[in-house]
Structure formats: structure tokens, C-alpha cells
Amino acid sequence: MRSIQAKTERSWIELNIENLKHNVKILTEAMPSKCELMAVVKAQAYGHGACKISTILNKMGIKAFAVATIEEGIQLRKNRIRGEILILGYTNVKRASDLEKFDLIQTLIDFEYAKALNSQNFAVKVHIKIDTGMHRLGFSCKEALAVKKVFEMKKLKICGIYTHLCCADSLMPDDIAFTRKQIDNFYHLIDDLKDGKINIPKVHIQSSYGLLNYSDLTCNYIRVGIALYGVLSSPNDDTNLKLGLRPVLSLKSRVVSIRQVNKGDSVGYSRDFVAERDSRIAVIPIGYGDGFPRNLSNGNGRVLVNSHIVPIVGRICMDQLSIDITDVQGVFTGDIVTLIDAEEYDDLSASAVAYRSGSISNELLCRMGTRLPVITKRL
Numbered sequence: 001m002r003s004i005q006a007k008t009e010r011s012w013i014e015l016n017i018e019n020l021k022h023n024v025k026i027l028t029e030a031m032p033s034k035c036e037l038m039a040v041v042k043a044q045a046y047g048h049g050a051c052k053i054s055t056i057l058n059k060m061g062i063k064a065f066a067v068a069t070i071e072e073g074i075q076l077r078k079n080r081i082r083g084e085i086l087i088l089g090y091t092n093v094k095r096a097s098d099l100e101k102f103d104l105i106q107t108l109i110d111f112e113y114a115k116a117l118n119s120q121n122f123a124v125k126v127h128i129k130i131d132t133g134m135h136r137l138g139f140s141c142k143e144a145l146a147v148k149k150v151f152e153m154k155k156l157k158i159c160g161i162y163t164h165l166c167c168a169d170s171l172m173p174d175d176i177a178f179t180r181k182q183i184d185n186f187y188h189l190i191d192d193l194k195d196g197k198i199n200i201p202k203v204h205i206q207s208s209y210g211l212l213n214y215s216d217l218t219c220n221y222i223r224v225g226i227a228l229y230g231v232l233s234s235p236n237d238d239t240n241l242k243l244g245l246r247p248v249l250s251l252k253s254r255v256v257s258i259r260q261v262n263k264g265d266s267v268g269y270s271r272d273f274v275a276e277r278d279s280r281i282a283v284i285p286i287g288y289g290d291g292f293p294r295n296l297s298n299g300n301g302r303v304l305v306n307s308h309i310v311p312i313v314g315r316i317c318m319d320q321l322s323i324d325i326t327d328v329q330g331v332f333t334g335d336i337v338t339l340i341d342a343e344e345y346d347d348l349s350a351s352a353v354a355y356r357s358g359s360i361s362n363e364l365l366c367r368m369g370t371r372l373p374v375i376t377k378r379l
Helices: 016-028 042-047 052-058 072-076 093-101 111-118 144-149 173-195 208-213 348-356 361-366
Strands: 012-016 037-041 064-067 082-087 107-108 124-131 156-163 203-204 219-225 249-254 257-261 279-284 301-303 308-311 323-324 335-338 374-376
Touching: 016 037, 016 052, 037 052, 042 052, 042 361, 052 064, 052 072, 064 072, 072 082, 072 093, 093 111, 093 124, 107 111, 107 156, 111 124, 111 144, 111 156, 124 144, 124 173, 144 156, 144 173, 156 173, 156 219, 203 219, 208 219, 335 348, 348 361
Parallel strands: 012 374, 037 064, 037 219, 064 082, 082 107, 107 124, 124 156, 156 203
Antiparallel strands: 012 249, 249 335, 257 279, 279 323, 301 308, 301 335, 308 323
16 A cells, blocks of 8 residues: 555645535534435545545445446445445446345336346345436436336335436526426325325435525435535535535645746747746646646646645646746745645635636546545644
8 A cells, every 4th residue: 555655746635534524514414304414425426535435424324325337336335335325327237136236226217227127137226216307317207107117016126216406506596496396396206106005215305405405305315415525516606505514625736847937938738828027837747637627727727836826827738737936935846736725725626626617616526537646634
């Protein structure tokens, strides 16, 4: 196993576990009683490291997890993660034996899929996905008869039923009305099932923004993803609940070279940056190959070095980028550079960095490459 020193030689992700514990505490306190937090740890727990995060959450008493793929679920089991693991996405029905072997819960994405999975003759735990208006995966909320038939399938153990709210992050009146309609559609279906003497399994509707904006709902689970990691998707997002979430992830690198660049000289590909004065340019060994967005080139992005915010200059390369440190004294080779900050600099929050790149923090964090080691911050 590599030492902390070895992991921080180039570029790395740093996790503040105390912030993670804080987020779990305040999120669970905001949830209705008897509602369980389902930790969404797909895409390497939004870049934080799925096994590391899930192990910590298990020790905190979290026993429900959600992933996107069967391989993500198997990875958690092989790392001794206990509790329920729900696969939110598609799994080929020929993997039914693995679903049973690793005690994974599969989402039923439509009626034909349910029939095909049932025909594999393996006892599989499932949750039924209901499409209430997003029109992605799930049984239509108008297909009560088809849903009832699933409860008759001998090899499928129905453990849950859920939907997904597609604009719960918005407080615009039209979006609120649409979300309320989705919620009504879901509960109308549940009522139809009850009228048909169906024993209703565990129910879940909300994800992070569902909790933050529709905390009045009472369900068995809330699927918490981005909020668990202490950030919102966009820095401009407003929510009804203000919970004081704390970011968990920082992205850091080091100065590996300092160049004296004369006025009129260029830096990087295509000569996009031309020095307007004699300048000091530091080279940082991180790039879009590590998931840092290329469209933060040419001053669109900035970083923290020696307690100063400085601009990225020139084009971000696959493996490195350059910053202008002309106005900052005392920067030396080996100094730490912060690209995403989990502490005091709002300008370098994941949501702010993502916003400047034209995206959301969900995508930015998920893009972090596998060559970035993950370490735990020493307090």
C-alpha cells in the first residue's frame, strides 16, 4: 500500500471525513422519523471513493446504498459492505445469478424486463421503478395492472417501489407544479395497488433535492447523493431547507516547475496565452486526463497557491496545466496547489468550479480520474 507521502507526490483527492459525518448527522435529523438514509455511492461515490465512503458509512450505521451498475454493487460486497445495495440502472438479466449470489437488489425498468428477469429462475430482490413524468426508466404510472402482475412473479422478491423527481432542484412555480404532479401520480398508483390488496413494499421518492425542497413527504428511504458530499449541483441553487452542509472533497496538486516567461512569449498549445509582461508561470501536474475540465483554460479557471487565488493560463493539457504566479511571492517547487476546496474558499467550491466550466458539480466530481489517489485529511 502506498504511503500518504507517495500518494501526494503528484495530484490527489483529499477527504474530510468529519465533514462527511456532519452531513450524515444533519441530513438524518432533517428526515422524517423511521425514514432511512440510502447513500448513493455510484460513480465512485461521486469521485470520493465508493468503498472508502461506504465503509465509513457502514460504521456510522448506514445500511442502505444505491449504485448504478452490478459491478459497482459487487465491488462493495467484495469490500465487505453490509446492508441493502440497490442497483438503480440496467443489468442484463443473464446476470441474475450474480444478483442472487451477491445479495443485490435490482431495479425493474419495465414490464418486459421484469418478465425476462423472472424467467431466469434465480431468486432476485427487486425494486419497481415508476415513471411519473421523467420518461426515462420505469413502468408508466398508468400501468397499475402491469405492476400488479409483477407481484405475482414467483422468482422476484419485491422489496421496494420508487420514482424519481426530475426537477425537484427548481423552485420555479411551473417546476414545483410538475413535481407535485409527479408525486400525485406516484401515490395514485400506490392507492390502486392497495385497492388491489397488494402489500405495499418500502417506498422512496426523494433524492437530495427532494429532501431539501419537499421535506414534507414521508417515505421509507431518501436517496441522498450530492448532498451527502456537502455540495449542491450549482452555486446558484436555492433550497427550502438550509442545512449547513460541508464539502467533503478537495482536489490538490503541486508546483513541479516554475518558468520565467518574457513579455511576448507564449505558453502551451496553440499559443493561446501570450504574456503581456515578464511573468512567472508555474506548471501543475494535473489535467483533463484526471477529470479537470479543459474548458477552464485561458483564465476561466483559477487555483489557490500560497493563500492567493491565481488564474490558469493557456490550454489545460491532458496531464498538466499552467498558472500565473507573477503577483504571488514565495511560491516554490513542491508547494501545494488547491483546485477544488472543501474549506473556506467559496470561489473554489466544487459547484463554483463546475459552474465556470459550464457544468454541475455532479459531473465534475464523477469525472475525477482513477489515477488520482484518495487520502483522508489529517485533522
